[in-house]
Amino acid sequence: MDLDQYWRTIADQLRAIAALLAELTDAELDTPSLCAGWRVRDVAAHVALAPQPPGPLAMLREAARARGSFHRLNHDLAVRYADTTPDLATTLAALADSRELPVVTNHRNIHFDVIVHAQDIARPLGRTIEVDPQACAVAAQRVWSMGWPFWARRRLPGLSLVAEDSAWTVGTGPEIRGTTLDLLLLLTARPGVLPALTGPGVDSLTAL
Numbered sequence: 001m002d003l004d005q006y007w008r009t010i011a012d013q014l015r016a017i018a019a020l021l022a023e024l025t026d027a028e029l030d031t032p033s034l035c036a037g038w039r040v041r042d043v044a045a046h047v048a049l050a051p052q053p054p055g056p057l058a059m060l061r062e063a064a065r066a067r068g069s070f071h072r073l074n075h076d077l078a079v080r081y082a083d084t085t086p087d088l089a090t091t092l093a094a095l096a097d098s099r100e101l102p103v104v105t106n107h108r109n110i111h112f113d114v115i116v117h118a119q120d121i122a123r124p125l126g127r128t129i130e131v132d133p134q135a136c137a138v139a140a141q142r143v144w145s146m147g148w149p150f151w152a153r154r155r156l157p158g159l160s161l162v163a164e165d166s167a168w169t170v171g172t173g174p175e176i177r178g179t180t181l182d183l184l185l186l187l188t189a190r191p192g193v194l195p196a197l198t199g200p201g202v203d204s205l206t207a208l
Contacts, residue, residue, distance in 0.1 A: 001138050006107045007099055009135045013114045014096040016129045017044060017121060021089035024125070029088075034120040034190045038075065043120045045082035046074060048091050050110055051098035112139035116188050119181070123192065136180035137168035143187045144170050152187040159201045161186070174201035 001009075021029070021044055029041040038046075085091055101110060115136065118129040140163075144152050158173040163180040176186070178197040185193040186205075194205060 001135070003107065005135075006111050006138075009132065010107070010111055010114050011096045013118050013129070013131070014047065014092050017047060017114075017118050018089045018092035018096065020122060020125075020127055020129065021092065028125055031124050033124055034185075034192065035117075036191075038078070038120075039082070040121050040125065041082040041088060042075070042078045043117050044088045044092065045085060046078035047114055047117050048085070048088060048095060049077060049081055050102060050105075050113070051095045051100040053100070053102035108142050111135075112142050112184070112188075115139050115181075116184065116190070119185060119190065131181055133163070133166040133180045136184050137163065137166045140168055140180060140184040140187055141170070143184065150188050155189070156187075156205075159204065162199070174204065175199040176201040176205070 024040070029039065029044075031040045032038070033040050033043045035043055082088065099107075101107065115131050116139075118131070121127075122129045140161075143150055146152070147154075153171075156171065156176075158171075160169065160171040160173055160175045161183050162169045162175050162177045163183055164177055166180045168180050168183070176183070176197050177199040178186070178193075182193050182196045186197065194202065197205075
């Protein structure tokens with residue numbers, strides 16, 4: 001993928017999230033997402049914050065408040081933004097074409113992040129947000145090649161992951177098969193994806 005293709009996928013996913021949020025009730029926005037301890041509205045807020053990151057001094061204050069925990073910092077920022085932004089759908093739609101980035105990340109990370117978070121929002125609600133399998137393959141390869149925070153290769157040793165809707169495959173050993181998107185969710189340790197996977201390698205997985 002070239003740079004414009006990355007950003008096109010990001011924009012498409014943000015618009016899809018915004019369209020879904022516009023249909024949700026307050027109760028649905030408060031539904032637990034696939035991220036433990038995060039409501040649907042919190043995940044949406046986290047996605048919306050990426051193109052409008054706090055400045056360095058604000059980040060230092062937030063890091064001190066979170067006692068150095070990156071996860072807690074992200075969570076607390078998202079919850080506060082979710083609780084003070086009455087129309088997350090409109091906000092996300094307006095930000096869809098932004099190419100602003102936090103200084104600590106890059107477009108490759110935002111690319112897989114927004115794809116996964118779209119599913120974090122949609123799946124607990126029984127909704128669907130479609131993603132091009134080739135974009136999912138690029139995202140999956142990025143997560144596979146990383147260490148922190150998912151440690152995918154360490155968590156899935158001696159297994160082959162084989163996508164059924166793209167040419168993406170990694171690893172050696174008993175196969176785990178599924179859509180590229182479902183394999184991406186496996187790599188990022190999203191709960192509930194195991195029933196969608198097949199192959200002899202699935203039996204070696206523990207519940208996510």
